[in-house]
Each structure stands twice: as structure tokens, then as C-alpha cells.
Amino acid sequence: MGGETTDKIVRQSSIPRYSAGPVGQQIHSIYKGRLGQFTSGGQYQAQNLPGYMYEGRATGEDHVKLSVYSPPDLSRPLFEEATSHKFEKTQVGAWFGPSWSTHWLKVELRVPSDLQNKEHLELHWDAGNEGLIWTTDGEPIQGLTGGDRIEWVIPKTFRDGNFHTIYIEMACNAMFGNPTGGDIIQPPDMNRYFQLHTADIVAVNLEARALRIDFWIIGGTRPHGIRFKAFANTFDIDAAREFSDNDWQSHEALQIENAIMDEFIAGKGSKEAIVRCREIARKYCGNVDTADIYNNGKDFIVYAVGNCHIDTCWLWPWAETKRKVARSWSNQCDLIDRYPEHRFVASQAQQFKWLEQIYPKLFDRVKTKVKQGTFQPIGGSWVEHDTNMPSGESLVRQFLYGQRFFESHFGERSRTFWLPDTFGYSSQLPQLCRLAGMSRFFTQKLSWNNINNFPHTTFNWVSLDGSQVICHMAPSNTYTADAHFGDVKRSVTQHKSMDQDATSLLMFGKGDGGGGPTWEQIEKLRRCRGISDNKGLLPRAKMGVSVEDFFDQLEKKVVEGTKLVTWYGELYFELHRGTYTTQANNKWNNRKSEVMLHDVEYLATLATLKDRSYRYPKKDIDDMWENVLLCQFHDCLPGSCIEMCYDDSDELYKKVFETGDKCIEDALKTLGFSRNELSKGSLTAINTTAWQRNELVKLPKTIASQSSEYALVKGDPGLASVEIMTNSNANAKSAVSIKEIKKGVFQMTNNQYKIEVEGGSITSLIDLAEQREIVPKGVKANQLVVFDDKPLYWQAWDVEVYHLNSRQELPGGTTEISEQGPHRVSLVTETKISEESWIKTTISLAASVEDQPSYIEMYSEVEWHEKWTFLKVEFPVDIVNTEASYETQYGIIRRPTHYNTSWDMAKFEVCCHKWADLSENGYGVSILNDSKYGFATCGNMMRLSLLRSPKAPDAHADMGRHHIRYAILPHAGALDSRTVRTAYNFNHPLKILSSPSASIPSTTADLLSCITLGGSKALILDCIKRGEDDEDVSRGELAKRKGRSIIVRIYESLGGRARGTLKCTLGAKKVWKCNLLEDDLEEVRIEEGEVKVELRAFEVQTFRLQL
Ligand SMILES: [Zn+2]
Secondary structure, X not given: OOOOOOOOOOOOOOOOOOOOOOOOOOOHXXXXXXXXXXXXXXXXXXXXXXXXXXXXXXXXXXXXXXXEEOOOOOOOOOHHHHHOOOOEEEOOOOEEOOOOOEEEEEEEEOOOHHHOOOOOEEEEEEOOOEEEEEOOOOOEEEEEEOOOEOEEEOOHHHOOOOOEEEEEEEEOOEOOEOEHHHOOOOOEOOOOOEEOOEEEEEEEOHHHHHHHHHHHHHHOOOOOOOOOOOOHHHOOOOOOOOOOOOOHHHHHHHHHHHHHHHHHHHOOOXXXXXXXXXXXXXXXXXXXXXXXXXXXXOOOOEXXXXXXXXXXXXXXXXXXXXXXXXXXXXXXXXXXXHOOOOOEEEOOHHHHHHHHHHOHHHHHHHHHHHHXXXXXXXXXXXXXXXXXXXXXXXXXHHHHHHHHHHHHXXXXXXXXXXXOOOOOEOOOHHHHHHHOOOOEEEEXXXXXXXXXXXXXXXXXXXXXXXXXXXXXXXXXXXXXXXXXXXXXXXXXXXXXXXXXXXXXXXXXXXXXEOOEOOHHHHHHHHHHHHHHHHHOOXXXXXXXXXXXXXXXXXXXXXXXXXXXXXXXXXXXXXXXHHHHOOOHXXXXXXXXXXXXXXXXXXXXXXXXXXXXXXXXXXXHHHHHHHHHHHHOEOOXXXXXXXXXXXXXXXXXXXXXHHHHHHHHHHHHHHHOOEOOOOOHHHEEEEEOOOOOXXXXXXXXXXXXXXXXXXXXXXXXXXXXXXXXXXXXXXXXXXXXXXXEEEOOEEEEEOOOEEEEEEOOEEEEEEEOOOOEEOOOOOOOEOEEEEXXXXXXXXXXXXXXXXXXXXXXXXXXXOEEEEEEOOXXXXXXXXXXXXXXXXXXXXXXXXXXXXXXXOOEEEEEEEEEOOOOEEEEEEEEOOOOOOEEEEEEOOEEEEEEOOOOOHHHHHOOOEEOOOEEEEEEOOEEEEEEEOOOOEEEEEOOEEEEEXXXXXXXXXXXXXXXXXXXXXXXXEEEOOOOHHHHHHHHHHHOOOOEEEOOOOOOOHHHHHHHOOEEEEEOOOEEEEEEEEOOOEOOOOOOOOOOEOOOEEEEEEEEOOOOOEEEEEEEOOOOOEEEEEOOOOOEEEEEOOEOOEEEEEEOOOOEEEEEEEO
16 A cells, blocks of 8 residues: 555465366256166277176076975975975976965075185075075074066075075065956956076175165165156155255265266276265265164254055955055065164054964064064054954954953064055044053055145044044155155155154065065165264264154153144045945845954853853854954955955855854853754744834744734843734734835835835935924935046045936836735835846835934945946935034934035045945934945035945956845934944844743843943943953963953943943953953942942943953
């Protein structure tokens, strides 16, 4: 400034003064595109990493000698049997089949001298199908899946120049069965053959393999050979660059990747160059060669836990599932040995039971790992069941049998109910979970909703009675995550509850067809963690933690004050709405076996009290329940399995009905009754429901005559009287009549209704006492309609909203009077559906009996051979309400009758149990059924879904003959116990018996009514059984309990506080309120054999009466 000439400081820059030459801005698209070359196939494969993965390979019969035994008739013999047969020489290139056949391969391995000193040897085995490796001692050690999991690590002991033998049990199906044309839901190709194309001893360059995964995760590119997920809606095709270009982390990753490639090229892919490449990778993702990566104590929010969803039956039968369990779980035991951070959860007590029975050595191996805490049983239920359709008692038994299995085999019950894949969740599950020792619930299925996006990830889910569980839905929206970078990232980007808590579960592993995590997935997660620690941005994931750890910290937060958002009522699944109807026969079997088991347990309990020499048939009861519970698996009962599975379930149900029948017969005999030798002089009946009944019952053929076809059965719970009704003792006041009032128009009347029927449809239904027409003018009730039923993809699963556009009425054929007695009248109408299909519907009206509600009953016989057609029956009713009511387990669920919002509209088809109801102030109409679950109420139109006809995955689903009963029950006043009890009665028909002794002793009569429930009519006594652990009942799986006890389960059915009296005339010493698992919770006071009960709205209570 002033021009002073003081000493100058000369700053020398270290930057060269002259440019060394031009440097260009990197063109990202090209440098990113280049990355694909490094790990993929194609024209430079040999020069890139794939060309350096293996250091040697031996094949051919000098090294891999093969022989085979192919069991006949698609049988699946076990090791001992199979290996006792003669094995025939075979070779690589041979074909094995047909679909579902089994081939036992004897594999003799001799490691050539040039491979004996290599670091790591594997057998690579790929026949495109599934396999299980066995030792010569008959121990199953690892599963194989063609294409996905083809490596087995060859033990060091094999490197002695001699032949060593293993066996491979080859199953001719892929992970997803044998779908025709590769579309997984198409019915199986029954004649598929698989070629054994690889059976090699391979020396693996472990550093090259590790570099491949480094490169994959840093670059976010998908290396060659990695398969897409099976399902279109979980596609993740674009894995390139999950970080955005706005993040510096993305730019650095690109530079690291290119540097790795440059180093590899410079070193010509040598071992040393590969080591140097990995050093470069470490700058980005740290040292990932050990599980220590997880042990730096840093906070993490993603709990990564392995699992493999094994559908208990689906695109394969149970027999194959048993092997899938062995294949999958042996893999996981092996991985747990190799990766100390690996934790694996497995659900479904049934699968553990199969493992114990068929693969005891493997079961022991699993058990050891359960003790160590690395293999973690979870779920608390017998199978991962459907929750829409099983009865309340079935849901209880899923937990009772599940938890008892886990407790008796592993010393612990599950605290988490685990249903990742089930199609919607009943509103009473939180209550039942809490009563079965579980306060946590995991799923993700609602991410498949096809209309509305479910708004929460972690929340409190609240039952009809107010009980709650913490529910978590994995934000990665899958239970079969590939453990890729994107899955970890989505654990935050798709997390909807971060205001309360940012933690989440990442459930990874191959699934649906089993399998579980692969070593590759575990390696990938190490790298993801390294990137989170070193570069940030990616949420920090941790392995070595459990699902219970995740929920423990959540529960702790809640206890400390975090308020999770709440969701009241059902978790309705906005997809798979066809599963309430598909495979009608299977659903019929489910309902009938539930009803039968109610009677078996009730009668057997009484029989044990009558006669000490009678043994409670606990094994039979367990077998029946376990089979019924198995058939409630979330593809079986919903109807989404292949045909083979329904052949299996038909057989199982047949066994259940045979066993149940015998149990009932034995118990009745002990009680002094018979069902088979009926004689007119000694007719009686047992009312197994808990309230007074008074009904006309059709006499069994052996004792019916023209003049007496019906009996009036009348009685309180227990013994009921049977009065044979003859034409002459018809009560004029309650008589029923029928006449043709003009051609083709019939009128039926009893003292409650006047009905007009034309062409099989009800054109008028008048409630005489109320002077009220129920069918609106110009429309018809009991109208059969068909809809075109072609969902977007999932045929057996889905019915789409647009099916409603194609409604077509089926015109009724001629109607005839088929019954015209004083006690009951009937009309039968045949309706043609097509050239092949027809329906014969009988509409009946019985004389009304005293104060009992009278209903109009329909019985349909259907011959069904349609394609993509949905059959329903309609009941337009003159009732106004924006909500309809449906029976659900232990309660009522209300759903909209309108389409105001997309949430309302999404429920265009819903699940109901024994009844649905539309009521307004003062009047209502209930529709009862004996085996149906699908229903819809739109405005004043009530529709019961009868039959569907999807062609995949079962090409013959629902084809053939069906028998369906349903009824219209109009009622003055609100929806109340009349509907609940009449529907219960409709499903539990009274049966006429004989008492061989001349008169029934009063002790028997007293015994039959020894347990009763009085008080509010909203209370339902739903189950009477013996205590699981009573010393005369127990099968010893858990500690026995002294003495004899009776379990009584009651619930409040209408949605309000209810009081009542549980009366026991047996002199119970003590009465305990207990949970579903029959743990005593609190002793309750008995006064003169009576216990006062009080229940909240829709509450379930269980009592144990200690005799
Ligand atoms: Zn599933």
C-alpha cells in the first residue's frame, strides 16, 4: 500500500507449476457401465474376476464317481432303506425324473493330487433341483438347491488320495415345485426331468470370492449368476447405485470400484493383485473378514436376523416339506458353525415335530444350537396358520399345541407370534396372543395391499376387547430379503414409525420354498455394516441379535414412555380376498371338524367323570387337533395350494372324521347311549351346546315312517327329550303350509313368515308379527348370480373389485314342491348354470317351535365345472345401515356397507364365520351358513360367496359336487343372542340317540348337565375339555398335575360387559381362572358350586375346575 520494501515471504506451492497434461471430468455413465464387466459373464469373462475365482477343478469318474438308486412309484424312502438297495452307475449329463420322484446318488469323491494342498475345496453339485447330502453314517448334513445353493465344503479328511463317499438324496422338484412353463402359480408339470449338469471338485480362490462380494456391495451392481426373486411384486432389478448422486459416498464408491479394476488389470488378476484389490475395498467397507465388524459397540438400528419361510404345503405336498425342513435347517446349522454372528429363527411346531420324528440326528443338532441361542424357535403356534377362517377354539389350539411343543422340547415358550406371510389378521389375535404368553407380533404381508398403503411400521395393535400387542412390520417389506444394500437402506427409507422409534427387523434368507440365508447374504451384511461404520448414510445393521432382542428394547422404550401409535381391530389384507371361498371342500372339512371336536371333547370329558375305567382319548384328540391345525396352514385352508395338497388334506380329514366318530361312539357308550342301534322306544338326545334348545329334527331313516318324519327335541344343556311328531300331533297354531298361488309362484307360511317364491328366488318375505316386508320391491332374495372372475394374477388367491361389473343373474328353472308335511315344507328348483353345471336348491320352512326363532333354510346341491366364474347368492334386504356385522372368532366385526373411501372400498369382499348381519334400529336380517366364509354387503345387498373356479395353482379347484346349507334369519330388534345362538345351533345340529337301558338313570342326566353357564345371553360356553396335564390325561410332555380338572372356556359374544354364573355340580374343590395354556392365574371363589363370572366386551375367559 505504502510501497514499503520490507522482506517478502515467498510461499512455495507444492502443486506443480506446469500441468502434466489434460485430465477430463469422469463420464459417470461410462465408468459405472464399466463396473458390470468386472464380475459378470460375457465377452471378457475370462479376463475379469470370474476367470480367477477357481484354482482348479476335477470331474469325471476318476474323481467324482456316481451311482444311483431310483425308488419306485414316487416314493421317498429314508436313508437306511434307500442305501440298502443296489446302486447303478450313472454320470454327469444324466437326466432324472419325473417330477416328484426321488433318486439317491452315491457320490464317491477322490481329490486329485494337484488340488490336495489348495486352501479351500468344494463339491459343486447342480441338477437344477433340490438335494440333501448325507454322510455314510446316515446323518443329513446340508441341503442343495439347483442354481442357488450348489456348494458343499469338502472336509480336509478327504484329501488323502482315496475315494470318500457321501450320498445325495435328490428330489425332482425345484425350490418352487414344478410349475409349468416356469410361472410359479401354474399347476405342476408332472413329467419334468432334471439334468445333472455339474458334479465337480473345485478349488476356490477365497480372496477372489470375497473381492466379488466387496465389489458387489460397494458398486451396488448385481454380479452374474444372481437370480431375481420369484415374485413380480418384490422385484429388485435395478440394484445399481443405491446411494444418490447427491451423496459424496456414491462418488467415492465409483472411484474405489474403478481403482479396484485398474489394480486387477495391472496385476493381471494374480493372487497378489486380488489381495491388493481387497485392500482398496477396505478403504470403503473396512475389514469384513470376521464377525468382529459387529463388535465395535456402535449404535445400530437394523436387527438383521436370518429366517427361511417354509410353506408347510403350497406348490409341493407335505411329504416334500418334511424334506425341505431337513435341507433348510441343516444348511443353517452349517452356516451357524461357519459364521459366529449368524442367528436363525424358525417357526411352526409341526415342522420341528417332523424333524424330530424323521431326522432325529439333525433334530439333536438343532437342539444343541437352540441351547446355544443361535437357532431360535419362534412363533408359538402349531403352523403359520390362516387367521381369518379358523374358529376361536382353533386359534386357541394353534397356540396351545405350538407353545406346549416349544416348551416341552426347548424349555421355553415363544414370546412373539410370527406370521410373516398369512393373508390378513383377525381382530381377536392380540387378546389371544396375550392369553398365550405373547406380547409381540411380526408380519409384513400388508405391504402387499393392492389399494391402500398401511401407514405404520411399529405400533400397538388392539383387539376387540382392548388387549394389545406390539406389532412390527419389517420396513424392507419382505421376510425373504436378499440382504442386499437396498434392503438395509429400505429399513429406514420405508420405515413409517420413526417418530416413535427408528429400529426395525431385517428378515433375510431364501424363503417360501425354504432354504434360508446363504453364506453370500451373511457376507453382504458384513460389508453393509462396514460401509455404515466407515462412510455413514447407510443405516447401521447388526447381526448376532435376535428378534426377541429387538422387541425387548422396544418394550423397554414403551415402558419408559414412548407412545406407539395404535391400530384397532382387524389388520385387513387388501389382497387374496378369494381365499375366503376357494377350495370349498377343504373349508367344509375345517368347519365340520371344528364342530366335531367340540363334541368329542365335551362327551369324552363327561365319560371320564362317569366311569374311571374309561380313558380320555388324549392321543386321538391330539392327533385330530394336530391334523386340523395343520390343514389351517396359510396356503392350505385359504385354498392356494396345488391339487396334490388337497388330496393329502382330504385324506387327513377323512382320518380325523373316522377317529372323531369312534371317540364319540366310545364316549356315548360309556355314558349309556348309542347312535347306531336306534329303537323308537328309547329315543333321546344330548344337547352339547350350553343353552336350552327346542327344535324339529329329522328322524334318522331307520326309524322314520311316512307318518312320522320329525321329532321335537327339547332340552336344556345335557339330556334332551325326543317326541316323535306324527301328522296327527301337528299343532295347528304352529303348522306350516305351502301352495301354488299362481303358475310357478309358491307361497309358504308358518306362524312367523309368509314367503313367495318364483323360479327359486324369494320375491316376498313378510314377517307376520312385525307386518314387515323384508325383500324390497322388484328385487329377489336367494338369487343366484355369477361373476367373471379373472384376477390380475394370483388366481386361487384373488378376486378383484372389477368382478362386480360382470354380475349375471342365473334364471331359475322349474320349481316343485318336494315336501309338504305339517312340520316342514320345501320347494326344489333346478338352476342351469351351463351345459356342465347346475344347482338344485331346496328352500324349506319348518313349523315354528314355541319361542324359537324361525328361519328360512336353503340347501344347495351344486355340480360345478366352470372356468374363472364366481358363484354367489344374493339377499337384498329392506334395511338401512352404513355398517354390517360379521361373526369373527369370539366376537363381531363391523365393516362398512359403502365405498366412501378407498379403505372402505378395499373391503368389497370380507370374511365371516357362521353368520353375517345387516340391522337397523328395530329390525335386522342375518344370513347363516354351515361352511362358508366369504361375504359382501354393499348398500342393502347381502351376498354370500359360494364357489369359485380358478385354474391355478390347482387346475381342478372346486370342480365337482358341493353341498351347501345357509339360511335367512330375520329378527325384530337389534342384532343379539338370537343370531349368535341360532347360527351356533345351525352348525351344531342335534342328533338323535338311543338309550339301550329302559330309562336313563338320574345320575347320568345330572352328569350330562354338570357344567352350565347362566346369566347374560351374550355369554357363550364354547369349550369343555379335560386339563392337558391332569395325571389321568397327560401324555407326559410336560409336568403332570395331581388330580382331575375340567377346562371351561367362555366368551362374551355381543360386545358389552356381561355377568353370569358358572355352575358345576361335581363338587369342584377349587376353581382357577387360567390362560389359554392352562396356567392358573387366580383362584376364584366358589359358592355352593357356583362361580360368578364377569366379562368385558368380547372377552375370552378360561377356567380350570379342580375336582
Ligand atoms: Zn407362506
